[in-house]
Amino acid sequence: MTTFTGKPVEIQRPQNEVYQKLANLGDYQTYMDQLPEEIRAKIGDVRFTPDAILITAAPVGEITLAVTDRRESQGMTFTAANSPVPMTVDINLTPAGESPDATILAPSITVEVPAMLRPLVAPKMEEAANRLGEMLGNFFNLSK
Numbered sequence: 001m002t003t004f005t006g007k008p009v010e011i012q013r014p015q016n017e018v019y020q021k022l023a024n025l026g027d028y029q030t031y032m033d034q035l036p037e038e039i040r041a042k043i044g045d046v047r048f049t050p051d052a053i054l055i056t057a058a059p060v061g062e063i064t065l066a067v068t069d070r071r072e073s074q075g076m077t078f079t080a081a082n083s084p085v086p087m088t089v090d091i092n093l094t095p096a097g098e099s100p101d102a103t104i105l106a107p108s109i110t111v112e113v114p115a116m117l118r119p120l121v122a123p124k125m126e127e128a129a130n131r132l133g134e135m136l137g138n139f140f141n142l143s144k
Helices: 015-023 024-034 037-043 118-142
Strands: 002-006 010-013 044-047 054-055 061-071 075-081 087-096 099-111
Touching: 002 010, 002 054, 002 118, 010 054, 010 118, 015 024, 015 061, 015 118, 024 044, 024 054, 037 044, 037 118, 087 118
Parallel strands: none
Antiparallel strands: 002 099, 010 099, 044 054, 054 061, 061 075, 075 087, 087 099
């Protein structure tokens, strides 16, 4: 298994508040619908239910990232279903320095990639982890 870590995103909200909003996935569909078209195009076909993120990815089809672990105020873990390879996605939350009013959100994707495919897959997985962090950061900025 290989872990690809996205760029950490700083959110100007307390850690517990970030977790509470993150844990309520169903609300994200409303935010997704409000994003400007150019941002939605970058994100791609992503939908939200209360306990899962549904991503349509060609040529695989729809991949479901279901919540498998909720860590109060610390983050969440999602496990992929319908994925061609085993995969988990972690969203980790930590305080941003000394400020109680800012949180660092760090996404990571752990996936089983054969060694010979790693050079081809690694850039796409890094990009996916970065996009996930960017998307979540945009949701928090939209919902202020």
